[in-house]
Amino acid sequence: MEKPLTVTEVAEHLGVTEETVRRWLRAGSLEGTLLSRKAGWRIRPEAIDRMFDRIDRGKELAAA
Numbered sequence: 001m002e003k004p005l006t007v008t009e010v011a012e013h014l015g016v017t018e019e020t021v022r023r024w025l026r027a028g029s030l031e032g033t034l035l036s037r038k039a040g041w042r043i044r045p046e047a048i049d050r051m052f053d054r055i056d057r058g059k060e061l062a063a064a
Contacts, residue, residue: 004033004042014048024051 007025011018022041024030031047034040 002045004044007041007043010043010048029054 007018007021011021025032025041030043030051032041032043035042
């Protein structure tokens with residue numbers, strides 16, 4: 001299992017802003033753990049994969 005990523009690391013990896021990642025977390029689109037206000041969120045890499053899998057499945061259903 002890979003180490004959890006910070007909001008900054010996820011944003012850089014995906015080419016989006018940190019606020020976008022936080023919005024996904026608050027909306028429940030992306031699974032993560034809020035350690036504390038100061039420490040911030042931690043996101044497991046497999047949670048990112050699951051989010052994009054759900055998006056891909058939604059596109060497939062919409063196209064059908």
